[in-house]
Amino acid sequence: MTETVPKIRMRGLCKAFGDKVVLDGLDLDVGQSESVVVIGGSGTGKSVMLKCILGLLHPEAGSIQVDGEEVVGLHGQDLERVRRKFGMLFQNAALFDSMPVWENVAFGLVQGQAVPRNEAKEIALAKLAAVGLGMNVGELWPAELSGGMRKRVGLARAIATTPEIIFFDEPTTGLDPIMGDVINDLIVKCVRELGATALSITHDMASARKIADRIAMLYEGKIIWAGPTAEVDRSGNPYVEQFIHGNAEGPIEMEVRAL
Amino acid sequence: MPILQPIGRAFLGFLEVAGRLTVFAGTGVSHCVRPPIYPRLILRQMVEIGYYSLPVVGLTAIFTGMVLALQSYTGFARFSAESAIPNVVVVSITRELGPVLAGLMVTGRIAAAMAAEIGTMRVTEQIDALDTLATNPFKYLVAPRLIAGVTMLPILVLVADAIGVFGGYVVSIFKLGFNPGNYIKNTMDFVETMDVVSGLVKAGVFGFLITLMGCYHGYNSKGGAQGVGTATTNAVVSASMLIFCFNYFITEIFFAR
Structure with a gap:
């Protein structure tokens, strides 16, 4: 692939809910087989960005290109x-809590690619094994799983269809640090094995450092800094500095109402 | 004029909901007829709506038939018109009470369950997950439910009709001392095909409304557990209201001369 056509290219993306502007002219490129992590505080629109790319939300303005193809405004068969x-x-x-774990993992294969069920089950069990879950887990129901296991099943489902691009929405949130690191390792491994492009959003810096080739920071609806992971510590950007060190004092003011 | 403002706002809000609902219903119906169709999911919903509603609908129907016979008797006996009881029972059950009461009972069971299930799927991002797995939620969630609702309600109502008439029969024979042969003969003489058919048409429409309300409110729920609760309430209330409203208009189409 040429470097001139990034896997995902976002330009001037705007999205508002009522009066609340969430994305305000966001520009970001994700290169072929690159792992980009977008960091930013809670409620800064990281999830909204992912949902815009997937066509789950419709941006008011701006362009999103996947492999050079404009995806804003696609619907029906093209969107699928x-x-x-x-x-x-x-x-x-x-x-999906209405079906056992293996059917969850096999869902994209059976529904999206019309793979026969027993064949899909074998693939699903292999994918579960790849994220460190045994055969017996496949027969369990999602409600019976712990948080870490749910994340791993979710990861297995995300990679089951061997996608070209994988999104990770807060992959380590709600997990203990060790399980978080296990998930990080799995993400790095899976993305590398598939040769996939990865776009993750997180506010966990340990996770970001581990899985990112490049880090971008989202603040007030814009990417205010982007650069290789190694440079995040010497970004010279006060917002990034404050975020990665987790200081309450700094240019980013949390909207905390005095009691 | 601050007095007119709330009226206008409420009216615009109503139009907005009506429009949104129409688009939702249109999308849902269009996905019922376009492949891929999921027979397994349709079957599962049919069992849920049809089979598991049988006890509730049956009990409602039998007691309604029974009370109908008893009340008609206490009224009609004053005018020595007891012989009209089989007529009253069969016509009331097939035309009105069968479809409406079955519809309301199924609303309580099904619209609530659908709104809660789909609503929970919405707030836990399962519907978004369906989309990312290249599966259309309308096809996967809404269409099977609509198909099952429209096909199962008439069958339920047919069963309810039979059980309701039987309830009237039981009370008339064992409590009011009617002659069984005469009662059945009177019932069969009075009932017309159009009575039953109109009831079944109503049932089909109610089945659509019930499942549509369950799906619509579930699909558009937001804001966690409370949002799902609101969606469930709205689904049941709106489905019940629509049943009464459509009941009148369908009756008018069939019987107004």
Whole structure:
């Protein structure tokens, strides 16, 4: 692939809910087989950005290109075709609780690619094994799983269809540090094995450092800094400095109402 | 004029909801007829709506038939018109009480369950997950429910009709001392095909309304557990209201001369 056509290119993305402007002219490129992590505080529109790319939300203005193809405004068959390129790990895994674990993992294969069920089950069990879950887990129901296991099943489901692009929405949120690191390792491993492009959003710096080739910071609806992971500590950007060190004092003012 | 403002706002709000609902219903119906169609999911919903509602609908129907016979008797006996009881029972049950009461009972069971299930899927991002797995939520969630509702309600109502008439029969024979042969003969003489057919048409429409309300409110729920609760309430209330409203207009189409 040429470097001139990034896998995902966002330009001037704007999205507002009522009066609340969430994205305000966001520009970001994600290169082929690159892992980009977008950091930013809670409620800065990180999830909204991912949902705009997937066509789950419709931006008011701006352009999103996937492999050079404009995806804003696509619908029906075209949108489904583009969505087949994506896999996504949701923040709370978003497993379907009406079906056992293996069917969750096999869902994209059976529904999206019309793979026969027993064949899909074998692939699903292999994917579960790849994220460190045994055969017996496949027969469990999502409600029976712990948080870390849910995340791993979600990861297995995201990679089951061998997507070209994988989104990770807060992959380590709600996990203990060790399980968080296990998930980080799995993400790095899976993305590398698939050769996929990864776009993650997180506010966990340890996770960002581990899985990112490049880090971008989202603040007030714009990307205010982007650069290689190694340079995040000497960004010279006061906002980034404050965020990665987790200081309450600094240019980013949290809207905390005095009691 | 601050007096007119709330009226205008309420009216615009109503139009907005009506429009949104129409688009939702249109999308849902269009996905019922376009492939891929999921037979397994349709079957599962049919069992849920049809089979598991049988006890509730049956009990409602039998007691309604029974009370109908008893009340008609206490009224009609004053005018020595007891012989009209089989007529009153069969016509009331097939035309009105069968479809409306079955519709309301199924609303309580199904619209609430659908709104809660789909609403929970919405707030836990499962519907977004369906989209990212290249599966249309309308096809996967809404269409099977609409199909099952429209096909199962008439069957339920047919069963309710039979059980309701039987309830009237039981009370008339064992409590009011009617002659069984005469009662059945009177019932069969009085009932017309149009009575039953109109009831079944109503049932089909109610089945659509019930499942549509369950899906619509669930699909558009937001804001966690409270939002799902609101969606469930709205689904049941709006489905019940629509049943009464459509009941009148369908009756008018069939019987107004």
